Amino acid sequence: xxxxAIAAMIGGGPLAGRHVVVTSGPTHEPIDPVRYIANRSxxxxxxxxxxxxVELGAEVTFVTGPAAAPLPDHVRLVQVETAREMADAxxxxxxxDVAIFAAAVADWHVEGARxxxxxxxxxxxxxxxxxxxxxxxLATVSKLSDGRPSLVIGFAAETEKVVEHATAKRARKGCxxxxxxxxxxxxxxxxxxxxxxxxxxxxxxxxxxxxSKKDVARRLAQKIVDAxxxxxxxxx
Amino acid sequence: xxxxAIAAMIGGGPLAGRHVVVTSGPTHEPIDPVRYIANRSxxxxxxxxxxxxVELGAEVTFVTGPAAAPLPDHVRLVQVETAREMADAxxxxxxxDVAIFAAAVADWHVEGARxxxxxxxxxxxxxxxxxxxxxxxLATVSKLSDGRPSLVIGFAAETEKVVEHATAKRARKGCxxxxxxxxxxxxxxxxxxxxxxxxxxxxxxxxxxxxSKKDVARRLAQKIVDAxxxxxxxxx
Numbered sequence: 001x002x003x004x005a006i007a008a009m010i011g012g013g014p015l016a017g018r019h020v021v022v023t024s025g026p027t028h029e030p031i032d033p034v035r036y037i038a039n040r041s042x043x044x045x046x047x048x049x050x051x052x053x054v055e056l057g058a059e060v061t062f063v064t065g066p067a068a069a070p071l072p073d074h075v076r077l078v079q080v081e082t083a084r085e086m087a088d089a090x091x092x093x094x095x096x097d098v099a100i101f102a103a104a105v106a107d108w109h110v111e112g113a114r115x116x117x118x119x120x121x122x123x124x125x126x127x128x129x130x131x132x133x134x135x136x137x138l139a140t141v142s143k144l145s146d147g148r149p150s151l152v153i154g155f156a157a158e159t160e161k162v163v164e165h166a167t168a169k170r171a172r173k174g175c176x177x178x179x180x181x182x183x184x185x186x187x188x189x190x191x192x193x194x195x196x197x198x199x200x201x202x203x204x205x206x207x208x209x210x211x212s213k214k215d216v217a218r219r220l221a222q223k224i225v226d227a228x229x230x231x232x233x234x235x236x
Numbered sequence: 237x238x239x240x241a242i243a244a245m246i247g248g249g250p251l252a253g254r255h256v257v258v259t260s261g262p263t264h265e266p267i268d269p270v271r272y273i274a275n276r277s278x279x280x281x282x283x284x285x286x287x288x289x290v291e292l293g294a295e296v297t298f299v300t301g302p303a304a305a306p307l308p309d310h311v312r313l314v315q316v317e318t319a320r321e322m323a324d325a326x327x328x329x330x331x332x333d334v335a336i337f338a339a340a341v342a343d344w345h346v347e348g349a350r351x352x353x354x355x356x357x358x359x360x361x362x363x364x365x366x367x368x369x370x371x372x373x374l375a376t377v378s379k380l381s382d383g384r385p386s387l388v389i390g391f392a393a394e395t396e397k398v399v400e401h402a403t404a405k406r407a408r409k410g411c412x413x414x415x416x417x418x419x420x421x422x423x424x425x426x427x428x429x430x431x432x433x434x435x436x437x438x439x440x441x442x443x444x445x446x447x448s449k450k451d452v453a454r455r456l457a458q459k460i461v462d463a464x465x466x467x468x469x470x471x472x
Contacts, residue, residue: 031273033395034340034419038264038274068304104270107354108362117395117419118343126344126367133362159269159353183270183353 013057014225020058021096021149022050022075023103023137025067027083031129032114040183041104043067045155045195048217049102050075056221061093065103082109083134090137098224099149101138101175104157109134142174151227153220156180156200163198163205170200177201179220199223249293250461256294257332257385258286258311259339259373261303263319267365268350276419277340279303281391281431284453285338286311292457297329301339318345319370326373334460335385337374337411340393345370378410387463389456392416392436399434399441406436413437415456435459 024046028036043064050062050072062075063086071077078089083105090099108131118127138154152175156166159182166180178200183189189196196210199220208219260282264272279300286298286308298311299322307313314325319341326335344367354363374390388411392402395418402416414436419425425432432446435456444455 028274034277034393035273035275035342037267037271039271041270106271107356115395117393119401120343120369126369129365131362133356157270157353159351165355 013055014229015053015221016057018058018097018228019061019095020053020098020100020224021061021063021090021093022046022053022100023063023086023090023105024050025065025069026104027065027086027106027134028081029083029106029109029134030081030113031110032116032118034117037106037108037110039104039106041065041067041157043069043103044193045213045216046102047072048213049100049220052214052217052221053224056225058098061096063089063093063103065105082106083137084109087135087137087140090141094141094149095147096149097228098151098153099141100153100220101141102155102179104155105137106134108132136173138175139173142176150231151176151224153177153179157183159184163200166198166200167205177223179216249291251289251457251464252293254294254333254464255297255331256289256334256336256460257297257299257326257329258282258289258336259299259322259326259341260286261301261305262340263301263322263342263370264317265319265342265345265370266317266349267346268352268354270353273342273344273346275340275342277301277303277393279305279339280429281449281452282338283308284449285336285456288450288453288457289460292461294334297332299325299329299339301341318342319373320345323371323373323376326377330377330380330385331383332385333464334387334389335377336389336456337377338391340391341373342370344368372409374411375409378412386467387412387460389413389415393419395420399436402434402436403441413459415452 025043026039026041028038030036047069050060053060054074060075063078080086080089111130111132142152154175156169156178158165162180162182166178170178179197181197194210195213195216197208197216199206261279262275262277264274266272283305286296289296290310296311299314316322316325347366347368378388390411392405392414394401398416398418402414406414415433417433430446431449431452433444435442
């Protein structure tokens with residue numbers, strides 16, 4: 001890894017000259033100054049991906065929500081809190097050769113989040129929260145007519161019918177690859193160090209064995225290297 | 237501190253023989269397997285309190301939500317996630333001489349939290365969330381007719397009219413003391429290392445200067461020592 005890090009710094013590696021945007025971590029959507037809606041993403045898979053890409057020479061812009069996992073080194077770091085901030089940061093980071101959306105982005109935010117702490121009322125009722133949809137970062141970037149990255153990769157954290165849901169998601173969003181995983185409680189994947197993913201692409205669904213998040217990252221990074229090699233290889 | 241820790245271990249210190257229950261950290265209220273409602277408590281003030289009490293010889297049961305701050309040493313540790321779990325853990329930890337409720341407990345939980353991840357609908361609408369009130373741990377313990385701790389101390393994290401709200405909270409809950417603080421964004425207290433509190437008691441409101449959370453903890457621990465000394469001192 002040291003050799004690769006040095007190679008990356010002096011400009012070597014199969015991804016040298018490639019700019020990759022990686023999103024990572026959860027987003028936090030404020031309800032009021034002290035409360036927010038969060039999700040269980042630790043950011044560990046995103047950090048591992050950024051690290052693997054840097055080791056192969058890529059220039060990585062790492063757009064991260066408030067993650068518990070350590071942040072990667074040698075990246076351009078952009079720290080955000082909400083999905084809307086993440087969408088803006090991704091937009092600002094383009095153009096890129098590859099975009100990998102590993103963050104667990106909230107689908108909704110609380111409309112009109114309060115400036116003051118919500119107090120309990122005498123009857124104990126919770127003030128109604130109104131939700132508004134967040135920007136769909138994966139679909140937006142996948143469907144860019146101008147400046148779309150060559151390779152757009154999404155993640156699908158599912159708790160049931162993993163391949164079916166992820167395949168539908170890939171078609172709906174218009175991305176190239178989806179890494180789908182099962183985050184049911186029983187798997188221990190959310191917040192754990194292992195991951196068990198299925199790569200969904202034009203070629204169908206490829207189930208990878210359960211392995212560390214670092215190994216998932218290395219394998220995906222290698223797939224990206226291969227994809228660019230195929231692209232530049234003379235036909236026939 | 238080493239001297240005090242050793243004194244505590246061999247049973248010395250002014251709080252030797254006293255059992256103190258301290259709650260700390262945020263609670264997380266699940267929405268579905270991947271989403272939850274959280275709050276910005278780091279648990280730093282609770283950890284500092286537990287540490288200060290241990291140093292004075294107290295036996296501390298530390299009931300904590302998923303906190304970012306390091307956990308205290310030499311305590312009986314009980315880790316919980318939701319407000320309902322915290323209420324049960326506090327109940328199980330009694331009897332105690334003192335109860336200090338420093339956790340930022342969610343007032344509500346999501347009724348009927350989903351077992352499967354909530355999916356976006358084609359129209360982007362968020363499924364309605366129904367909220368139910370959480371048990372009020374501070375009020376419940378303050379109003380125990382049997383086995384109430386001699387000293388029940390609450391916290392009030394406010395964003396406006398701090399003393400007014402906290403004084404009303406003290407009366408409503410029936411606790412002995414309230415440590416009130418202003419957690420508006422501008423103060424930087426939520427998640428920071430300093431705190432600026434006002435102690436509300438029968439004697440009125442006593443504003444403490446802004447100091448580290450460790451110093452707030454030491455000062456409160458000393459107040460507790462003094463309260464027990466007054467109690468046992470012969471009248472007149």
